[in-house]
Amino acid sequence: MQRCLDLLTSGLTPEGILQQLINGVTLGSVYALIALGYSMVYGVLELINFAHGDVFMIGTFVVLGVTGQFGLTGRSSLALVIPVLLLAMIAAMALCAVLGFTIEKVAYRPLRRAPRLAPLISAIGVSFFLQAWIATYVSSRDHTLPNLLAGDIPLYGDVSLRYVQVLMLVSSVVMMVGLQQLVRRTSLGRGMRAVAQDREAAELMGVNMDRVISFTFIIGSALAGVAALLWMLNYSTNQSIGFIAGLKAFAAAVIGGIGNIPGAMLGGFLLGLAESLGAAYVSNVSCGIFSSAYEDVFAFAFLILMLVFRPSGIIRERVSQRA
Amino acid sequence: MIAAPLAILAAACGGGTSGGTSSACNPNAVSAVPASGGSALAAAATARLMAYKPSDPVLKIGFIGMLAGKYQNYGIDAKNGAQLAIDQINSAGGVQYQGTAYTFQLDPVDDNADATQGAQNAQKLVDDQVVAVIGGIFSTATIAESKIFNDNGIAQISPSATNPKYTAQGFKTAFRVIGNDTAQGKTDADFTVKTLGCKNVAILDDKSTYGQGLADSVNTSIPSAGGKIVAREHLDATASDFTAQLTTIKGKHPDAIFYGGYSAQAGPLTSQARKLGIKVPFVMGDGCEDSDYTKLAGADADGNFASNGGPAQNLMSGFTDFNTKFKAKYSQDVFQYAPQAFDAANIIMSAVKTAGGGGGDVKAARAAILGAVAATKDYKGLVQSYTFDSKGDITTSIFTVYKVESGNFKAVKAITTGP
Amino acid sequence: MTPMLELKTVRKEFGGLVAVNDVDLSVSEGEIFSLIGPNGAGKTTVFNLVTGLDVPTSGTITFSGRAIAGLKPHVLAQLGIARTFQNIRLFGNMSVLGNVLVGRHARLHAAYWKAVVRTRDEREEEKNAREKAREYLEFVGLRRRHQDLANNLPYGLQRRLEIARALASEPRLLLLDEPAAGTNPQEKAALAELMRAIRDRGITLFLIEHDMKVVMGISDRVAVLDYGEKIAEGVPEDVRNNRRVIEAYLGKGA
């Protein structure tokens, strides 16, 4: 018992907790951006786009390719780094958008009237295909970017906020707000909301459903491209990261309330925090029974509990108000 | 079946176009070719029959390991090492035993580091009538394969599987030419605590067979070396974000961090640690002592340590020669276990020299080689001198600790364990 | 006659919306009782409450003297309540006979393991079930199509199959949700015939119907819902002449 108490008190320091919060939010901001893609597609089509995580993965390889072309290193000047990163982001967004559009057209559209199970299985097929394609023709190894945009803002004790983390947070929030405006203000957004609420009625009202669905995929995938750049600034990639990252992003979308844009963001941050704090403190809290290797269990357990007890998510208001 | 007509065609054409040469068109050629075509066919058929004839002096040595996929570097490298050894012996006329000259042929199969596929392809090697096996590379698959080889009485020498369980199953057929995790863990612990003087050590592993095995061993050896374990954390082998674990470790203020795992994660791990402001060195195992690590960690790789089995390459007698030949043949540098696999192949072939190749009977060959391999004593290989103990482990193992300096691993200390 | 089904101040709210507002209803044994009202009046919700698909917010529902509010649908099926749906809900990829056999489920009792061993009583039960199922198919006029896939039946026959499936559970109370919807006049007449025949088998009928001709032709009593409230109840003649009904329903609809 004493041992447990020691564990509990020794692990918890203000610096540690602050740092874990930063870790969680950083991770969460990427989850949130990927989650938007799931959320939008689910809102409009009620389909879990299983291949979305792999679109994100392809994005990370595009980022690698572009930055590799320009030979960026940790010592490159900002005057080179910033335009190259912008270019990488645009390239990743464009390629992911094309990919998302194509996937919908090839693998989902023919199955729009098929039973629910069919598109899900087709999505699994696409996911396999993309992973294996990268592994066969690009690389089956791990890759990182050099440490770009080094530098930080000291916060408290020896904890500091790195520029990259600020960038990640700011861009994910900007993207989110932009998307919200797009859905609220534009005719395309109105079309999306209409299709989400009642597909037949929307069609009768003259909404071009195919176009709306295509755009949903394009926008969601482009956001995954942004997420890919942010991810590469901090983490590493290989052909199979899309699956786990995608799964967690989906969990984030569900936790926040699927179909809901601020919800996806909230869910992403919550999941990132749950993962970081879970991995960091579970051992202290559970008296050493669970270790940090259970990290993924927290994400899944969080998702399962959420689906079972509050399937509508934290923020109930949805793009579609379907009862 | 279609070879003969094709041969005729080829010969006829050849005859037609070679008219310009001094040996003019020779009408005999037309009749000669079917004969030679026929004899080629007959020769092929005879060769096939010969393959099963008792006097066949070609012995097959199996290789099992990853030949494709994420960890293919390890497998292909080891396969190439074994192939080089076989090529050298063959070009020297093979191995003589009681008047028979045995030559060798490598039979490589892929286990994808997976237990099920390992067992399947081990069976394939058995079917292929191999007389001994080099491999597997990773421990879990190697252990699964060892059952099949044990069932069939085939000596199996792994160049790289370091999990102690592999030789602790009571199989008489399981050998390895590398020190096991227990020995390596002790080496790493001693190096960290005594040589580096880092008393407070944090231990991190990836929960893989290899990573955790080594980390566990370090975990037990640190206190006996006089150090203290301040944190013990784990990663998931599929994770990309390690900041949670690193933050916890940072809070414990270690003097060094030991990581048990592979370079694919060790690289990003090091970078993330540096970004978090952790400045202490990483000490790692052989899974990280490769160019992937330095590539993935980039500038952050410098100043970290990794140990590996065997002496430093520049200390191996004959390594320069080995590497030159290796590079000439495969146009790449030695990656990891090629020298060990080279030695394993040579141990098998020298077993044939002492005990023979069964005179064509595969079962007899297997038994003879197994007996001779088990009796290996002070065999001078490229890497070190080998003597197997009763379990199949080597009695003396040499480890070398390397340090990354400006992007390359440089040997800093060699440690010998055992009697 | 004693009431077989009795609803007392039954209320059902969805979020803030009151779908059924303190309704009292009673259906007597052996009668044909119809519930009418404009779209969205809460009729189907009443059916869902009676068959256990929804749980009332407040109020009591009794069936043969037993409180049934909140019981699970399959329990209610065993007690003798069966229903059809407004938008036909057949097991589309099963055969016609299979659909009726599923309807029989509540009356089969062989333990699961007996199906594997095929004990004599299980075989007996299955054989009986098949015979019964054919009987019900005969009764609704589908005998010859028992091998067809339910999805492949024409619309009118699908309605009849749904009724056969409901009958197979040997209900004492049968709830039919707009059985005449989407049928032509001949079919409507035949359907009315069928309903009388069902009643003649001793089964009480509780009906939701839009078609006034059908309702007025066969109902013993009629109740009218509007915005979740009961605004009238009585024999068809009275209801037809009720002013509130005319305002609320007939005035708009027919």
Add this chain to the structure above:
Amino acid sequence: MSSFIDALVALLHGPFGNHPFAVLAWQVLLAGAAYLMVRLVRGRVPRQATAPLRLAGKGASVVLRNRYALLLIGLLLPLVELLTGGYLLSVTYSIELYVLLAVGLNIVVGFTGLLDLGYVAFFAVGAYVYGLFASPQLYEITKQTTYFLVAQSALGPEPGFHISMLVLLPVAGAAAALFGVLIGIPTLRLRGDYLAIVTLGFGEITRIFANNLDQPINITNGPNGVINIDPITIGNYSFGSPQNHLGPFQIPPFLNYYYLVLLLILLTVFIVSRLEHSRVGRAWAAIREDETAAQVAGINTRNLKLLAYASGGFFGGMAGAIYAAGQHLIAPDSFQLFVSILVLCMVVAGGMGSIPGAVVGAIVIGALYFFTPQLLYLRILVFGALLVLLIIVRPQGFLPSAQRERELEETDEDPSLVAPAPGPAP
């Protein structure tokens, strides 16, 4: 075989060099050409021309549907394979285990319509039950508690439990069935794709636990897995021994396990097809078709769904136990999500809800997968593409259940399927 594979690799790689974009461009071109060709052929070739093909398909289907033909093949195949050594047999045996898994998963996915992406969990539970209780693994724990020490001393001189397969096979099945119920209870209310995600999560959680339950008490031995697992022994006959002989012929261990699994498959198919044609099977189908209508028809959907999970789990658990016994070693890495997806693909490719379909699907997909290990990622690439193609072109699978097949054949001609607009306009 290998030259065919080389040709395939070369074809997919294309002539434009190694750059990913060059390969991609070539493959897009290839796909476009293939699509155009299919369009052309479909447009021009009269129906009669494809008749031989369709006839051949029908013929194959008749053979495959004929259980005696299948059984005969199943009985004789390993003996033929043995002529070439044990490798073919070892792969066939792996496929066989997948047949068992596919038949089990078919109960959950095919009959009841519950999309389960975590089926590997049952396989793992069965394997670990056998692995732990038929190996020295639990010895360390048993040393720590007197209660187990007593049990240990009662069980024999060897360290660890070494309980017989005859006991452990049903226990492993039952444990997996119980696990199915435990997973089932919280997920009862979830619909298709949410259910898929949750079951997937449970599958991964199971594997992570197996990988981590070596601390604080070593139960599963973590990533190292359980080793030295006893082979199945009946009387004095050890299935795992290489020393078994029948006359002059040596009986390899894989052959023993092959026939054991074949027996189990027969038993399973028998039980499952009996269930399918009973009130239980009808109730499962009803739940799959329309859960609400099924409830109203008197089906206790909760119990029947749990029964489906439990039955599926039971067969998965038994397959796991045999896998553990034949494998000598089990490690968490063998229970990846990919196994679940592979089995699901088998069920879908074979034809959901059809037992012969599940069997044939497992054989075809299993052979595709296990006989091409040298392709590694390429086989997954082809696999993914085939999966998409299959679900779009032939969603009913190779051998759909008779009902579904009839449905799909008739949809083309039967206009009655389209219901008239229901009810008067509002």
